Amino acid sequence: MTGRVVVLGAGGHGRVVADILALTGWTVDGFLDDAKNGSVSGLPVLGPFALAVESGFFDGRAAIVALGDNAQRAALSRALCDCGVTLATAIHPSAVVARDAVIGAGTMVGAGAIVGVAAHIGRFCIVNTAASVDHDCAVEDGAFVAPGARLCGGVRVGEGALVGAGAILLPGAVVSPGRTVPAGAVLRASPSPGP
Ligand SMILES: CC(C)(COP(=O)(O)OP(=O)(O)OC[C@H]1O[C@@H](n2cnc3c(N)ncnc32)[C@H](O)[C@@H]1OP(=O)(O)O)[C@@H](O)C(=O)NCCC(=O)NCCS
Known part of the structure; x- marks a missing residue:
């Protein structure tokens, strides 16, 4: 459009x-x-x-x-x-977006960003310059993935959350709605509860 x-x-x-x-x-x-x-x-x-x-x-x-x-x-x-x-929706021509990724209305994907297979980016999000959102991630409405942040596969970023610049979110990590991941932080998935 x-x-x-x-x-x-x-x-x-x-x-x-x-x-x-x-x-x-x-x-x-x-x-x-x-x-x-x-x-x-x-x-x-x-x-x-x-x-x-x-x-x-x-x-x-x-x-x-x-x-x-x-x-x-x-x-x-x-x-x-x-x-x-x-x-x-504003997607920079140098961004790489998988064919089956979904990007919501009002969202910006910056220069050099990567959005992987089956990733789902909600409405009015920011996936900023050179950030990457790998396969099967979900970035909910209004969230912000700052420049250079790296989301490995299956990461979930809740509504309105901020992933700070250069942060690394390991596979399956979850960011609660509205929370901030500090710039440069490394976040791993919480261990699943025992039996
Ligand atoms: C984590 C963060 C939210 C903290 O902000 P804050 O609550 O205002 O905290 P302050 O700046 O007062 O810093 C408090 C302490 O944490 C340290 N700190 C702040 N951010 C840090 C970070 N990312 N990594 C390590 N230490 C950090 C400060 O040096 C300070 O340490 P001190 O008490 O020993 O002096 C903020 O620094 C941050 O990383 N925001 C993300 C910003 C971003 O990436 N924006 C993208 C824009 S495009």
Whole structure:
């Protein structure tokens, strides 16, 4: 799917998302942002976030929320969905995505990221630059896999969780919803309870 799109959030992450969308054939009309105006990376800041709920603003346009804060990104994405706005998905052309991987609406997959066989990435997630999410992983809605993090096979990342930059999640590891895995940490699967 391509077409016209507006990026919510004109910070560093928003600029990366806009770049990915433009590289993959979208026409990026501009940003919405409460703290910026004028132009950012050559694209106009069309107004504050409040414009998103004005009737007609998204006629003929998709949206993607490009905020690093998981709770804010999920809340705004859900509000847009409730208003019937289509969420764009931004997958960098250099990302490697298995044929049967699933990537939800409103999710960003960054440059050099890898999403393996039968992996399932939820809605409005971030799989950031050079992160890898191996076979059979599940990354639930609104979660964030930071740059260079490595998820081995069968890892589960709960809703709204953050896997810090460069963390390594060994096979079968589980991150509870909303939790943070520290940058550079190694997380293994919990031993299964005995008989
Ligand atoms: C783990 C983390 C959440 C801790 O944040 P915090 O609660 O604000 O903790 P602080 O920064 O006050 O650090 C507390 C202590 O833990 C240490 N620490 C913090 N993060 C650490 C990490 N990733 N690995 C090892 N030690 C860490 C600090 O050096 C400090 O040690 P000290 O008490 O001896 O001085 C945070 O450092 C982190 O790793 N977040 C992930 C960030 C990330 O990858 N974002 C991606 C953006 S694209």
